Amino acid sequence: MVQDNQSRDGAPWDYDLLVVGGGVNGAGVARDAAGRGLKVLLVERDDLAAHTSSASTKLIHGGLRYLEYYEFRLVREALQERERLIRIAPHxxxxxxxxxxxxxxxxxxxxxxxxxxxxxxxxxxxxxxxxxxxxxxxxxxxxxxxxxxxxxxxxxxxxVDDARLVALNALDAAERGATIWTGVAMTQARVQGEAWEVELTPTATAPRPAIDAPRTVRARAVVNAAGPWADEALGLFDAARAEGGVxxxxxxxxxxxxxxxxxxxxxxxxxxxxxxxxxxxxxxxxxxxxxxxxxxxxxxxxxxxxxxxxxxxxxxxxxxxxxxxxxxxxxxxxxxxxxLFDDGESEAKAITRDYVLKLGRDSGPQVLSVFGGKLTTYRRLAEHALEKLAPFLPPMRPAWTDQAPLPGGDLPPGGFDAFLAGVLERWPFLEEPIARRLAHAYGARIGDVLGDATAWSDLGEDFGGGLTEAEARYLVEVEWARSATAILWRRSKVGLRCDKDTPQRLADWLARSGLG
Structure with missing residues (x-):
């Protein structure tokens, strides 16, 4: 196990762990690793939860129908995780x-x-x-x-709100020391001594990518959590074997x-x-x-x-x-x-929803690829990923994510209804449906969005559907939202009820504010 702050060839480490992919699995691994004391970088070439992780049925469930396929281990783990997630993310x-x-x-x-x-x-x-x-x-x-x-x-x-689950995991990872770069793609990875030397490039189509020019970073190990692109991403790693597929x-x-x-x-x-x-x-x-x-x-x-x-x-x-x-x-x-992991089944409904973690090398800098999985089990998947990578990483603190609430999840005693009543009392100008949405989205951190506002007009421009400038600014500055689509459909679901001109008005505001 490598325990020093430098590789044996004398070069400084940039990161202990590079996570490729900003879906729920990647964000979950980044959060867990950062909380254990590792230096972590997560890169996502688009937006957090831009693909699979914002397009689920939005359930935390064991998967009743999976019992017909004898997926007992998966169902048991998912049922246990259901209980944990309700507890750590009650908002x-x-x-x-x-x-x-x-x-x-x-x-x-x-x-x-x-x-x-x-x-x-x-x-x-x-x-x-x-x-x-x-x-x-x-x-x-x-x-x-x-x-x-x-x-x-x-x-x-x-x-569960799937896209917010991803954003909150990324936010907690960042608050524990991880670096989160969106609009950044991995373009090559090669072994240099005892590290991966990885080329990162700003995505041309991404609004406000985290870096403005190609950059090379070094990492002891990499987690390939690229989802539907996992095979493609693994192919960029020099000297890494490919086992299995999606x-x-x-x-x-x-x-x-x-x-x-x-x-x-x-x-x-x-x-x-x-x-x-x-x-x-x-x-x-x-x-x-x-x-x-x-x-x-x-x-x-x-x-x-x-x-x-x-x-x-x-x-x-x-x-x-x-x-x-x-x-x-x-x-x-x-x-x-x-x-989904390719288990040879011919019918889509029969393909396993369980996750499979594959190490790409026998020694030296390691790459771990994530295949399959479901929203409910992302937290446990992250624990398993770090267990597999432990021999290739510095000593880590113990597993911790089963008890620590996600940002905003530390609601006061009395449950959500009591919390909502407190929100309406503190900000009485809010209509109940809007207060409920904001309370669910931000939980105990709702004050970071609403601040000391005493009237709706204090929240800045009204984009319609209950979205204000104050919320949009918070999502850009704190949660990496970089486009109208990210704000309206992933960080919130305001797109369902806003006016037809809202996306353009929001895009114009982002451009005027230098935020888009």
Whole structure:
């Protein structure tokens, strides 16, 4: 194990660990490593959570359907992580009840009951309610459903703002000493003595890249968390072997106006054996997803939902709800490409969602590639990554992220509702929906956004949809947002409810302010 501050050839180390990729796995590794005392650099060629990590179904869940594929280790770990994430990030994540209607021709009762019992117990002790049978004719459950549905089950999982989860991990990493560079791409990596010498280049299309000219850095070890580009990134490393690979699976979602009352979600079984979620979303909407379509490398950067996927999701929901959905009802859609580990399965729904970590060398400076994984298990993945890299890094402090709250997650006693009441008392000029969104987004750090404002006008320019200059400036200066898209769709979801001219007005403000 190397323990000195210099390599044996006498050259100073720039970093102990270079993390390539600003999705949830990369940000999670950077946070964990920085908190253990390592000198860390994270580079992302676009924006944080610009791709897969902002295009999920936004669930913290064990993955009920994965039990059918005997993914018991994955489900157990994910259920345990669900409990931890609710605890360390109570502002951006919260429990949610899921209703599973029992249609004719669906999975048999014994299978559902057995699966739910296992789901309740596999993760050990849980603070969430157990599953139970329900009568779907109860008013709150019947709202919007077709009258013929009478029986079902309800179980617990949780929801999370995926893109904010990434941003907050990166923010905590930075506050613990890590360097975060967005708009910066890795273009080559070669072994120089006992270090990787890595060439970094500003991305030409990225607004305000962190560096303005190519730069070379040295690192003891590298984590390749490039997601759908993991294979491509690994190919840039001189003398690193490639084992395994990724299967690119596109998952698409649609958003429609609110389908039903209540704050519960539905898990709908389809005739093809797949399931579709309907999830309350941003107060006024319902999120529906997801599809599973194996795609090629040409769809990595800008995946788009197809007409067939839209029709599939509309038909799946229309089979259960009185309202017949058509593509005309879709107010927004998004797609992401999931970089799943290539385990040889031919069907997208059967490919493992578990993560695989591969070391690229037997000795000397090391590169660790991350394949697969899911949003829920990012924190544990980071711990496992550092365990594998420990022989190649300086001595580290013990694992710590299972207890420490993410930025804003240290809410005062009383839970979120009590916290929200305090926000409304301190800033009484806020409308309740806006106060709720801000309280969820920033938690205990909401004062960093609102400051000493005593009126809405004190927050600067009003961009519409509840977004003000004060919030936009905070997101640029603190959370690396560099474009209107990053602010409206990743750091917040204001894009769903703002005026059509808001993106351009925001882009103009960024340019005038020298922030874009």
């Amino acid at each position: 951006i994540s919260w429990p949610m009840r899921f209703v599973l209607p029992r249609p004719k021709g669906g999975r048999p009762d014994w299978m559902i009951r057995a699966g739910l019992w296992l789901y309740d117990h596999l993760g050990g002790k849980s603070s969430l309610p157990r599953s139970r049978a329900v009568d779907l004719r109860e008013p709150i459950l019947a709202d919007g459903l077709k009258p013929g549905l009478k029986r079902g089950y309800v179980y617990s999982d949780a929801w 299967r690119l699976v596109k998952g698409s979602h649609i958003v429609v106006r609110k389908l039903y009352a209540g704050d519960h979600a539905f898990l709908l079984q389809n005739a093809d054996g797949r399931v579709v979620f309907t999830i309350p979303y941003e107060g006024e909407f319902t999120l529906i997803g997801t599809t599973d379509v194996i795609v090629g490398e040409d769809q990595r950067a800008r995946p788009r939902i197809s007409a067939e996927e839209t029709a599939y999701l509309c038909a799946a929901v229309s089979g259960y709800f009185e309202r017949v959905l058509t593509p005309a009802d879709v107010v927004f859609s998004y797609s992401g490409v999931r970089p």
